[in-house]
Amino acid sequence: MNRSIEQIKEAVVAGKHKEIVGLVETAVKDQIDLNSIINEGLIEAMDIVGRKFGTGEIYVPEMLVAAATMKKGLAVIQPLLKGAASQPKGTVIMCTVKGDLHDIGKNLVIMMLEGAGFRVIDLGVDLSAEKLVDQVVEIKPEVLGLSALLTTTMPEMQRVIAAFQERGLRGSIKIMVGGAPVDAKFAAKIGADGYGKDAGEAVQLAKRLIGVH
Amino acid sequence: MNLQPDFERLRKTVRHEEPDRVPLCEVLIEYPIQGKFLGRQVTQDDLGSQVEFWARAGYDFIPLTVGMMSPGKVTQESSISRVIRETMLKDSPDSRDDKAWNLEYTSFIKTREDFEKFPWELASQLDFSKFHQVKDLLPDGMKVIAVSGKIFTLTWMLMGFNHFAMSLIMDEQLVADVFSKVAEIQFQGLEAILKMPYVGAVWVVDDLAFGNGPMISPQAFGDHVFPWYREMAARCHQKDLLFFMHTDGDVMPLMEDLIQMGLDVLQPIDPTCMDIVKVKEMYGDRLTLVGNVPNELLRSGAPAEVEQYVKNLIAQVAPGGGYCVGSGNSVPEWANFDNFMAMREAALKYGGYPIKR
Numbered sequence: 045m046n047r048s049i050e051q052i053k054e055a056v057v058a059g060k061h062k063e064i065v066g067l068v069e070t071a072v073k074d075q076i077d078l079n080s081i082i083n084e085g086l087i088e089a090m091d092i093v094g095r096k097f098g099t100g101e102i103y104v105p106e107m108l109v110a111a112a113t114m115k116k117g118l119a120v121i122q123p124l125l126k127g128a129a130s131q132p133k134g135t136v137i138m139c140t141v142k143g144d145l146h147d148i149g150k151n152l153v154i155m156m157l158e159g160a161g162f163r164v165i166d167l168g169v170d171l172s173a174e175k176l177v178d179q180v181v182e183i184k185p186e187v188l189g190l191s192a193l194l195t196t197t198m199p200e201m202q203r204v205i206a207a208f209q210e211r212g213l214r215g216s217i218k219i220m221v222g223g224a225p226v227d228a229k230f231a232a233k234i235g236a237d238g239y240g241k242d243a244g245e246a247v248q249l250a251k252r253l254i255g256v257h
Numbered sequence: 258m259n260l261q262p263d264f265e266r267l268r269k270t271v272r273h274e275e276p277d278r279v280p281l282c283e284v285l286i287e288y289p290i291q292g293k294f295l296g297r298q299v300t301q302d303d304l305g306s307q308v309e310f311w312a313r314a315g316y317d318f319i320p321l322t323v324g325m326m327s328p329g330k331v332t333q334e335s336s337i338s339r340v341i342r343e344t345m346l347k348d349s350p351d352s353r354d355d356k357a358w359n360l361e362y363t364s365f366i367k368t369r370e371d372f373e374k375f376p377w378e379l380a381s382q383l384d385f386s387k388f389h390q391v392k393d394l395l396p397d398g399m400k401v402i403a404v405s406g407k408i409f410t411l412t413w414m415l416m417g418f419n420h421f422a423m424s425l426i427m428d429e430q431l432v433a434d435v436f437s438k439v440a441e442i443q444f445q446g447l448e449a450i451l452k453m454p455y456v457g458a459v460w461v462v463d464d465l466a467f468g469n470g471p472m473i474s475p476q477a478f479g480d481h482v483f484p485w486y487r488e489m490a491a492r493c494h495q496k497d498l499l500f501f502m503h504t505d506g507d508v509m510p511l512m513e514d515l516i517q518m519g520l521d522v523l524q525p526i527d528p529t530c531m532d533i534v535k536v537k538e539m540y541g542d543r544l545t546l547v548g549n550v551p552n553e554l555l556r557s558g559a560p561a562e563v564e565q566y567v568k569n570l571i572a573q574v575a576p577g578g579g580y581c582v583g584s585g586n587s588v589p590e591w592a593n594f595d596n597f598m599a600m601r602e603a604a605l606k607y608g609g610y611p612i613k614r
Contacts, residue, residue: 059426100510103474105422112423148418149467155419195553196591224468224529225553242469 048076049085052117056089057096059109061116068120078121082161086114090159094244104152107243111155132163134254135185139167139176140223141200146193149223149243153189156243157250173200173207180208180217186254189246190236192223201226202234218253222246258605260315262399264457267317271499271521271545273578279571279608281315281601282547282581284404284460284503284524289590290597304387308394314601318457319395321387322404323446364417366435375415381442385449392455402501403450406461406489408440409472409482415439425477433481440485447489451496458499458522461486466506468530475510483518490519501547505586507531516543524548528585537574546574548583550600555584555592560599567603576612 045053048071055064071081093110096102102110138154140147147169157164165183167176180188190201201221208214218237221230231239237253240246251257259277269276291299291310299306311319366372391401412435413421424432450456465482466472490500501522502515507530508523515523525548526533533549549570554563567582574580582604588597607613 061427100470103471103477105425105473105477108419108423109426151419195556 045084046071046076046080048074049081052081052085053089053092056086056110056114056117057092059106059113061109061113064113064117065120068117072120072124078124081121082118086117087159087161090114090156090247093159094156094247098242098244104148107152108155111159114159133161133251133256134187135163135165135183136187136189136250137165137167137176137179137183137185138189138191139171140169140191140193141197141204142170142172143200144192144194144197144223145169146223147191149193150189150191152243153191153222153240153246156247157189160247160251162247162250173204176204177207177211177213180213185217187218187220187250189250190219190221192221192226195225198223198225198230201236205235220246220249220253258315258609260313260605262312262317262396264317264398264400267457267581268499270578270581273542273545275576275578275610278610279575279604279612280317280581281604282524282583283316283588284320284462284501285587285589286310286597287588287590290588290592290594293594294598304390305394308391308396308399312396312399315605317398318400318402319391320402320404320460321391323383323385323388323450364415364420366415366431367417367420369431372431372434372438375438377438377442381445383442383446383449388450388453388456392453395455400457401453401455402458402460403446403456404460404462405443405446405450406459406463406486406502408436408443408461408485409463409465409478411439412436413472422473425473425481436481436485443485444489447492451492451498456498458501459489459493460501460503460524461489462503464503464505465511466504466508466527468506468527470507470509471511472506475514478511479514483514486520487518490521494519509536512536512540512544516540521545522547522581524581525583525585525587529553533570534573537580541574541579545579545581547581549574549585550583551585552589552592553585555588555596555600557593558596560595563596563599564603564606567600568607571604571607571612575608582608 052067052071055067068081090111093107097107136157138150140150154164154166165185167179190204192198192201205219208217220238220240221236222240226239228239238249240249266276267280270280288299288301291307294314295306295310299310308319366375415435416424421432447459465478471478493500499521500519501524502520503524505527507527508515509531522545526536526546528549528551533546537546550566554566571582582600
């Protein structure tokens with residue numbers, strides 16, 4: 045791998061937010077392929093960050109700063125990209141379900157999805173099934189991510205899936221679920237398309253669900 | 258089984274001795290559950306009924322909150338919410354919208370300027386009225402546990418979690434200053450309660466972890482949070498008070514730090530992500546464990562299942578003292594009342610020392 049890209053990758057993993065802009069600008073000036081900077085530098089770095097978070101090697105603050113560093117680097121390149129090269133991997137709607145105001149986990153997933161190259165629409169907290177269906181019809185994302193912290197709000201996830209079925213739209217959206225009380229068994233039981241145990245897994249799941257790398 | 262409150266029962270357990278029975282212990286039992294037990298409504302202001310509930314139900318103490326934030330409805334019923342509503346949003350048209358003041362939705366300290374203009378002085382005016390009222394209501398043997406703390410939670414809530422987490426690395430001094438201010442106010446509350454002879458312990462309620470581990474690194478906790486709690490534990494021990502902590506989540510990577518800072522009791526050993534038997538094996542000789550009866554079981558299980566769970570728990574972790582029966586978090590109003598009763602009755606039925614295996 046090109047040394048400049050390697051340095052960019054290392055800077056994101058280490059959260060060197062003050063250095064990233066200079067490193068990316070240098071790489072651009074040296075005419076390194078922009079897509080290589082994004083895919084092999086910035087996005088690969090976030091894959092490493094996701095894995096380190098998953099194994100407990102780093103914690104939320106380090107992950108968030110890495111994601112912010114990645115975004116600063118990306119901001120240097122984005123204006124230079126044209127056409128398909130600047131297209132996101134896909135669009136994901138994220139929210140917590142009705143009755144649940146706890147958004148820490150959802151926000152972490154959003155940061156990681158953005159870091160991985162997705163366009164993310166954050167609908168916030170406490171979303172009813174009906175409103176979600178309306179939003180999905182309007183925005184047409186590939187993936188819907190539902191988060192719940194409370195055992196009492198978990199059943200709302202099932203209601204959301206039922207609402208899509210009732211409107212005949214279940215086939216047009218992939219639904220992933222997560223949050224402290226949720227597990228893969230629950231996800232399968234309610235008919236979700238997948239479960240992510242943490243932000244890193246959620247990114248891998250979103251990629252898998254829409255068939256991108 | 259003896260239901261007479263006896264705080265010495267709890268103290269003996271914490272010394273890893275065996276009292277007459279395994280104590281019951283909760284940081285919060287919501288008023289509707291208390292009301293069902295007593296057969297009449299119990300309200301926030303009805304301290305007499307609250308004391309009656311805790312005593313008759315077999316607890317050796319009543320938990321009372323002193324501090325800027327209460328457990329349970331942490332932002333709705335807390336003094337910090339009142340300060341924000343009544344001062345910062347006094348002239349705002351949004352003041353009636355809870356999304357404008359409720360720290361579950363919003364935050365107030367993003368910059369140094371926000372920190373400087375925050376009404377810290379008003380926030381430090383803590384309400385001790387319940388502490389003064391309760392002293393004449395306590396039956397013999399019963400003490401108060403002062404629920405305090407939330408130094409970590411309140412700091413990140415005031416800053417917003419993402420902003421707090423990033424500032425911890427990018428603007429560490431601002432984070433340190435917010436921690437100091439919050440801790441300073443909690444210490445003012447502590448100094449007042451240490452003078453009250455009917456207070457037997459201080460219970461810090463501060464969630465430090467997610468289900469998959471600490472919310473920030475052990476190093477960051479060591480730099481910014483634990484020094485305050487070490488000091489708090491030392492002040493409690495000087496006055497012969499016990500020092501309790503409640504935290505959700507998997508705190509295994511923090512256990513040595515928690516013990517080193519002088520913690521006597523850890524609750525609730527979150528059953529969704531911690532194995533209490535393993536915790537007992539590794540740390541049970543240095544720490545008393547409380548709780549671990551899953552809230553999901555209390556919500557959706559059958560009383561017979563709850564009874565069996567508590568029976569097994571007592572057999573595994575209560576011999577030799579150092580364990581109290583309780584929920585895996587607190588007893589919210591959505592817990593099935595019959596299951597709460599089953600937990601309590603199983604503790605009384607199977608918790609007599611010596612424990613029969």
